[in-house]
Amino acid sequence: MKIKKIKTLCTILVLVCLCVSCTKNAGSENQKSKEKTITDILGRQVTIPEKIETVASINGAARMLTYARVTDKLVGVTDMDKRGVPGMPYSYVNKEKFQTLASVGKGGSNDTAYIEKIAEVSPDVIFAFTNNIDTVNDVQNKTRIPVVALYASDMFADDFFETLLLIGSVMGNEAECKKTVAAIKGWKEDLHNRTKDIPEDKKPSVYSGAVSFRGGHGIEGTCGEYPPFTAINAKHVVDSTGKKGAMLIDLEKITEWDPDIIFLNPSNMNLVNEDYKKNKNFYENLSAVKSKKVYSQVAYNYNWTNIEIAIADAYYAGCIIYPEQFSDIDFNTKAEEIFTLLLGQRYLEVLDKAKIGFGPVTIGE
Numbered sequence: 001m002k003i004k005k006i007k008t009l010c011t012i013l014v015l016v017c018l019c020v021s022c023t024k025n026a027g028s029e030n031q032k033s034k035e036k037t038i039t040d041i042l043g044r045q046v047t048i049p050e051k052i053e054t055v056a057s058i059n060g061a062a063r064m065l066t067y068a069r070v071t072d073k074l075v076g077v078t079d080m081d082k083r084g085v086p087g088m089p090y091s092y093v094n095k096e097k098f099q100t101l102a103s104v105g106k107g108g109s110n111d112t113a114y115i116e117k118i119a120e121v122s123p124d125v126i127f128a129f130t131n132n133i134d135t136v137n138d139v140q141n142k143t144r145i146p147v148v149a150l151y152a153s154d155m156f157a158d159d160f161f162e163t164l165l166l167i168g169s170v171m172g173n174e175a176e177c178k179k180t181v182a183a184i185k186g187w188k189e190d191l192h193n194r195t196k197d198i199p200e201d202k203k204p205s206v207y208s209g210a211v212s213f214r215g216g217h218g219i220e221g222t223c224g225e226y227p228p229f230t231a232i233n234a235k236h237v238v239d240s241t242g243k244k245g246a247m248l249i250d251l252e253k254i255t256e257w258d259p260d261i262i263f264l265n266p267s268n269m270n271l272v273n274e275d276y277k278k279n280k281n282f283y284e285n286l287s288a289v290k291s292k293k294v295y296s297q298v299a300y301n302y303n304w305t306n307i308e309i310a311i312a313d314a315y316y317a318g319c320i321i322y323p324e325q326f327s328d329i330d331f332n333t334k335a336e337e338i339f340t341l342l343l344g345q346r347y348l349e350v351l352d353k354a355k356i357g358f359g360p361v362t363i364g365e
Contacts, residue, residue, distance in 0.1 A: 038170060040149040041163055042133050048146045052171055054123040057081065058105040058113050058139070060303050061127035062098070064150050066090040067307070067342050068167040068177050071097065075121045080107025080303050086354035087267065088302040089309065093343045108303060115142045125170060129304070155227050155300075155310040156188045183341055184311070188231065191314050194325045195233040203235040204260035204321060207288075210268035212299055213246035218271040219264065219283075220248050228297065228314035234321055251282055261321060262288040263297040264363075266356045276364045283363050294361045295320050298351060308342040316358050331358070 034050045056076035057065055065071050067090075077098050084095030091098065102121045106112040111130075118126065118139075126147040128136050133149070140147040148170055152160030161181045168177030208226045209219040224243040229236045237257040238249065264272060276283050283289050297317065300309035312335045319326045332348060335358070339347035351357035 038148070038166070040136075041151045041159060041166060042131065042136065042149040044133065044136065044149060046140075046146050046148055048148070048170060049124050052124045054121070055171075056102075056104045056118055056121060056123040056126045057129075058107075058118075058126060059111045059129040059135075060107060061129035061150050062094070063090040063304065063306070064129060064152070064163055064167060065127060066094060066344075067180060068164055068171065068173065069344065070167065070171045070173065073171065074098075074101055075123050076102040076104035076118065078105040078107030078111060079103050080111075085302075086350050087299060087306075087356060089306055089339070089343055089347060089350075091303075092350060093345055093347075113139050115139070118143050118145065127167070152305070152307075155305060155307050156184070156231065160307070161185070180341060184307075187311055187315075187338070191231045191318060192233065194318065195322060198233065198322065198325070200235060203233075205235050205237050205257065206261045206263065206317070206321060207237050207254065207257065207259035208263045208297055209254075210265040210272050211246060212265060212268060212301065216268045216271055217248065218268065218275045219254065219262075220251060221265075221268070222247060222249050228300075228310055228317055231311075231314040232318045232321065234317065251279065255282065255285070258287050260288060260291075261293045261295070262286070263295050263317060263320075264361050265299045266296045266361065267299050269361065273364055280364075289363060292360070292362075293320075294363060296356075296358050296361050298356055298358060308338050308347070311338050312358070 036050050037047045054075045055073045062077045062081045082098045084091050104118045129150045131151045136147050136149045150163045164177045168174035211221040211223050222238050223246050224238050297313050300306045315334050319331045336346045
């Protein structure tokens with residue numbers, strides 16, 4: 001009798017073990033079925049959880065996550081993201097939230113990921129804004145957490161749109177990201193269509209100065225193929241050099257060009273005004289200064305391109321350069337539309353209070 005009972009108990013134990021094993025295997029298979037593989041902006045195949053609850057951001061990816069409206073999922077950002085300055089709008093509108101999050105990287109052009117801190121907060125996914133595939137792979141290998149690379153080479157570049165759609169695919173808000181992409185493409189088309197048929201000889205010549213790159217610059221700091229001007233087909237005198245990107249121009253060349261309208265970065269007006277004290281004749285002989293046609297272009301490059309500022313710059317320049325073609329546009333209304341979509345709030349007042357907003361500029365004040 002005892003032997004039978006022992007045999008029965010052994011049989012029950014075997015069955016229980018088998019059930020537990022099956023349950024574990026089923027759970028494991030179920031877990032695998034809740035993963036998906038995506039292709040990031042660098043063409044890497046990355047396997048991620050199907051449902052993302054937490055993310056960390058390095059290399060300035062927090063800006064893109066702000067545009068995609070998924071910052072509620074963030075558990076870690078960079079030290080740079082936490083600066084909360086008006087000239088870096090995504091950091092400003094998120095400053096209170098970002099201060100509560102872990103620092104998972106240095107941020108900026110020489111960003112360093114804080115591997116131990118990332119491992120500590122253990123996000124489902126890490127977003128990295130970079131085109132350096134080695135950096136992305138290194139962080140993924142060291143943390144054992146999937147890293148999704150994001151990137152955007154310009155304000156209206158295809159990779160910018162692809163990056164927003166990629167975030168939507170990862171985070172499950174594709175519809176919302178598609179609407180954002182459609183709106184930005186609509187602004188791009190609108191800016192181009194308003195100006196594409198204006199003959200070159202009917203366009204006033206323009207110059208963008210006090211552009212920041214590797215630090216601040218006075219009026220001599222400029223940019224070839226300046227994106228906000230390119231978006232509105234402006235007649236930018238600097239483009240006659242055949243050069244693209246940031247550069248320094250001799251003051252004599254600006255005198256030679258004598259642009260009809262000058263746009264300056266308000267953040268660097270202290271440098272312009274210091275130079276004015278030394279070179280009053282140069283400034284006062286410029287046609288744009290004489291006719292009081294000097295205006296601001298808010299700096300949009302701060303820890304990469306702040307897309308909302310760049311688009312607003314294009315609309316503001318369009319309103320100034322082509323008043324007839326932009327006669328139906330109220331700039332303040334349009335700018336707030338752009339800011340509300342990409343930042344989630346109005347922003348002109350923030351820029352004005354920081355004294356880096358849009359408007360006429362008086363050199364020497």
